[in-house]
Amino acid sequence: MPQMFHDVACTVCGCVCDDLIVTVEGDRIANVRGACRLAEPWFARLSNAPKQAAACIAGQPVTHDKTIRRAAEILGNSHSPLIWGLTRSSTAGQRAAIALAEQLSGTVDTLTSLNPAATLAMQNVGQSTCSLGEVRNRADLVIFWRTNPAVSHPRHLERYSVEPQGLFLPRGPADRTIIVIDSSATETSEFADEFLQVTPAAGQQFIDALRQVVSGSELTIEVDCGVTEEQVRQLAERMKACRYGALFFGVGQGTNSESQATVESLLRLVTKLNQFTRFMAHYVPATGGLTGADSVLCWQTGFPFAVNFASGYPRFDPQKFTANRLLEQGKVDACVLVGSEGVPELSTAAQQRLREIPTIALDYPNREPAIEATVQFTTAIYGIHAAGTAYRMDGVPIPLRQMLPTTYPRDDEILTAIAVGVHASKSLHR
Ligand code: SF4
Structure with a gap:
């Protein structure tokens, strides 16, 4: 029996139009009314059942627990980790990413740093x-x-x-x-x-x-x-x-x-x-999601992007702590990509450095990750598989609802599990 959802919010761009009508049949989207030509292909991809494994190490599917342990091991051994992306996430995922960066005394940055x-x-x-x-x-x-x-x-x-x-x-x-x-x-x-x-x-x-x-x-x-x-x-x-x-x-x-x-x-x-x-x-930002990532980072740390926790408190420096600059200068030894879609926009040198260090990528299903990560997670899509919040380009928060069932975890669940894993492994070695 098809199910209709009214006033659905679209997260593809900063307008976050919240008047779409979506028809769901089983575990797929059958029809969308109100989607523009940017949103149509995005929803169309969701009409196919996702094929990606939930978790992979070096491209091979493995269990969730094993993948979390490997990610925690990478970050536990890192001296200068970077957490980058966050724009296609939601408030819960963005908060979890910032908390992980603080726990690791690392750096957290958003795609805003590409064009600040x-x-x-x-x-x-x-x-x-x-x-x-x-x-x-x-x-x-x-x-x-x-x-x-x-x-x-x-x-x-x-x-x-x-x-x-x-x-x-x-x-x-x-x-x-x-x-x-x-x-x-x-x-x-x-x-x-x-x-x-x-x-x-x-x-x-x-x-x-x-x-x-x-x-x-x-x-x-x-x-x-x-x-x-x-x-x-x-x-x-x-x-x-x-x-x-x-x-x-x-x-x-x-x-x-x-x-x-x-x-x-x-x-x-x-x-x-x-x-x-x-x-x-x-x-008018070129891509959607920047407002949410920067807003959450602002109310959590006081700064919108390029925030470093190495001194035990948040420090902002757009000349020093952007993902591109840190990677180019070889000052990152592990990277968590909360959405890898920004990787092609990094400089060649920064992308080269990313290929040399262990990477943990969290991406949505039904799209090719932009990098072959050491550890790859596929996560639930906010507003489709999971409830959440998206910030419109004017800073107004718009609620997102779950419409489809999924077995994929949310990115905040993954990031929190990794944080617990890092904490446990450090306690063990004390
Ligand atoms: S892509 Fe942007 S303009 Fe188009 S429906 Fe989605 S939010 Fe609205």
């Missing part, structure tokens, strides 16, 4: 923010700065920023002005009332000019960035005159420090705009 510009900029200058629900109900001016959510977050426009009717925007798109600023036309710019093409290297100059005009100062910056002075003045006036403005931004293509400087300027511009109207800024 926005997070570091927000730390430096702060952020005026709000929920996506507030954007939907109030924002009569929406600006997309170097981000293309029509591709990266396909239902963002439908649910929050472009199409929906809101409490104070009863005519939906007719009450809203959409402006896209990017270096070339994008799928998102097709929805825009106005598209401003700003040359890639001149973003900072454009924002600084905008800030001068918003502040009421004389425009002393030479505007040579693909738009005219008049366009800068018009945009500044439009931003000041709106009732509620929302700026969604990406980090662009520059180096990390260039991107960070640009994001800091954007955030300062939004702060300035709040002297005239209500304006908020939201980072």
